[in-house]
Structures are given as C-alpha cells and as structure tokens.
Amino acid sequence: MLVVFKSKAAGDVMMFGDVAMKLMEIMGKAATEQGIVTVEQLPGAIARLKAAVAQDKTEKPVIDHDERIFEKTPEGGKREYVSLARRAVPLIELLEFSLKEEVPVTWGV
DSSP: OEEEEEETTEEEEEEEHHHHHHHHHHHTOOOOSSEEEOGGGHHHHHHHHHHHHHHHHHHSOOOOTTSOOEEEOTTSOEEEOOOHHHHHHHHHHHHHHHHHHTOOEEEEO
16 A cells, blocks of 8 residues: 655655654554644644654664665565664655645545
8 A cells, every 4th residue: 555645845755554644643643544634734744854864863873875675564574674664754854845835635545
C-alpha cells in the first residue's frame, strides 16, 4: 500500500504504508488510510517529527554506504534499511511549506 501526502503548498510525498503510518503516529495523528494535519496542528507535527529524527540520529550509528543493512517488511520480505531521518525529511519539508502558506496537509491511499 502506498500513502500520498498532499498539500497545495508543494508537490506530493509518496511513502510505503507502514512508513507513512509510523510517521503519522509520530506526528500525533491516527494511523489511518485518510487524514489531515490542520494548519493549527502543523507546528506540533513538525516539532514531533524533528525530535524523533534527532533521537533516531543519536540512537542509531551512521551506516557506511558500502555496508548494506536490511529490515523486514510488514509482508515478511526484506528491504534495504532507510533511516528515520531520510524517510521523514520529505514530509517535514512538505509540512513546513504548508505552514508557510497556511494550508493543511492531507493524505490518502
């Protein structure tokens, strides 16, 4: 499943469902197939994501680009590990653009 985050302030951000749901929870939103981050909720969502990224960077070592690390997928397969920071940055940028333009961010599958 893919989840697409949308805003009139910037281009869409598309993520795998499990990753998007984790980021929704970090933002303080219900991990649902459709939702919204209102303009009033944007500052808090941005702050929570940035705090989670900072914590992740201190807890996880930097991975050498020559070293490949894998993680399990929800379906039981495996994929190359991608840090929370790399996954969250596009969404953080979308939220920041939306805050600047004072428009909400919505998502759906």
